[in-house]
Amino acid sequence: MKIVVIGGTGLIGTKLVKILREGGHDVLAASPNTGVNTITREGLAEALDGADVVVDVANAPVWEDQAVLDFFETSGRNLLAAEAAAGVRHHVALSVVGTERLLDSGYFRGKMAQENLIVASNVPYTILRATQFFEFVSGIVQSAAVGEEIHLSPALIQPISSHDVAAALADVAVGNPLNGITEVAGPEALPLDELVRRFLKRTGDQRKVVPDVHARYFGVALNDQSLTPGKNPRIGSVRFEAWLDQSMAQPAS
Ligand SMILES: NC(=O)c1ccc[n+]([C@@H]2O[C@H](COP(=O)([O-])OP(=O)(O)OC[C@H]3O[C@@H](n4cnc5c(N)ncnc54)[C@H](OP(=O)(O)O)[C@@H]3O)[C@@H](O)[C@H]2O)c1
Numbered sequence: 001m002k003i004v005v006i007g008g009t010g011l012i013g014t015k016l017v018k019i020l021r022e023g024g025h026d027v028l029a030a031s032p033n034t035g036v037n038t039i040t041r042e043g044l045a046e047a048l049d050g051a052d053v054v055v056d057v058a059n060a061p062v063w064e065d066q067a068v069l070d071f072f073e074t075s076g077r078n079l080l081a082a083e084a085a086a087g088v089r090h091h092v093a094l095s096v097v098g099t100e101r102l103l104d105s106g107y108f109r110g111k112m113a114q115e116n117l118i119v120a121s122n123v124p125y126t127i128l129r130a131t132q133f134f135e136f137v138s139g140i141v142q143s144a145a146v147g148e149e150i151h152l153s154p155a156l157i158q159p160i161s162s163h164d165v166a167a168a169l170a171d172v173a174v175g176n177p178l179n180g181i182t183e184v185a186g187p188e189a190l191p192l193d194e195l196v197r198r199f200l201k202r203t204g205d206q207r208k209v210v211p212d213v214h215a216r217y218f219g220v221a222l223n224d225q226s227l228t229p230g231k232n233p234r235i236g237s238v239r240f241e242a243w244l245d246q247s248m249a250q251p252a253s
Contacts, residue, residue: 002026003173004051006079007058009033011135012094015166016057020173031058038075041082048086054079055092055173065106072114080121090177091125093118094169097158097183097229099129105218115181124177128169131185131227132159134243137199140192143218149208150200151215152193155222158229159195160186161243164236183233188240192222195240202244 003020007013008029020027028047030036036043038058048054056079060071083091095111102108118125132140137159144150168184193211200207220226 001052001174002028002050003053003055004028004030004047006030006036006038006054006056010057010059011133011162012057012166012169015163016055016169016173019166019170023170023174025174038079039071041078044078044082045085048082048088051083051086051088053090053092053173054083054088055094055169057094057169060107060110063107065109068107068110069113072110073117076114076117080117080123083123084121088123090173091118091121091123092169092173093125093127094165095127095129095181097129097131097185097233098225098227101226102218102220104216104220107218108220124179126172126175126178127181128165128172129181129183129229130160130165130168131229132157133162133165134159134186134238134240134247135162137195140217141196141199141205144196144215145207146210149210150196151210151212152196153213153215153217153222154191154193154211155213155217155226156189156224157192157195157227158185158189159240160184160236161238164238168234168236183229184236185229185233186236186240187238189228192217192227198240199244202241202248 008017009031017029030047036047060068099111144152193209197209
């Protein structure tokens with residue numbers, strides 16, 4: 001089976017390409033770095049020639065509100081049109097658990113636009129929504145810093161290892177289209193402020209985490225349902241502490 005991974009050079013894409021190749025598939029890692037660009041359409045038709053499945057794990061290079069919306073709209077339109085022309089039989093996209101609950105954030109308005117284009121297209125699809133990657137916790141810290149303190153909501157979060165996300169995506173990619181949404185989450189739900197406290201402690205960061213129910217997450221007010229999955233998500237196997245131990249021992253994998 002020929003599988004094209006759009007964003008195949010990124011965090012998830014690299015892991016997904018490896019898993020699919022190990023499964024014996026003919027996999028193309030497509031991204032600007034390999035000559036395939038979903039914004040300019042450079043190399044797109046050629047990349048999709050003969051493809052059975054396309055997995056979109058691209059991400060916007062700039063996260064300013066309008067730029068991220070433009071990215072996901074243009075990329076989604078160009079990609080789905082090229083897939084329809086090439087006769088692709090399954091479009092798989094990676095999105096975020098709770099996207100429709102997080103629309104006060106420009107980034108999530110971009111992800112919602114991406115999902116809406118997929119649902120409206122004629123290409124059979126599966127949208128896999130994942131919770132926050134462990135690798136993203138440092139980005140949360142950065143966005144919540146107020147001087148020497150980190151202000152965070154104690155709302156529940158259920159983060160996941162990027163390996164578990166890639167494994168779930170690989171299974172979706174070789175399965176039949178659901179023409180719907182499915183979810184994957186980490187093995188443990190815990191308060192966001194507590195997650196970050198554990199992260200800072202393990203990384204030797206002295207800053208204090210201040211719990212604040214009104215603290216916004218990328219502009220969004222949170223409750224315990226905002227970031228956590230609905231009924232029956234697939235659950236990853238890697239726990240946050242195990243990931244921390246591993247990433248402190250060997251920085252990149
Ligand atoms: N972070 C989280 O916690 C989280 C949670 C759930 C879902 N997600 C979703 O996961 C997806 C993947 O995230 P990631 O962290 O793996 O991303 P990443 O590491 O930032 O990688 C982004 C990829 O997109 C490619 N790309 C950028 N512009 C492109 C274009 N014009 N055409 C084709 N490819 C392009 C990049 O290619 P180059 O290397 O060539 O630049 C790169 O391969 C995103 O859609 C994100 O919304 C993230």
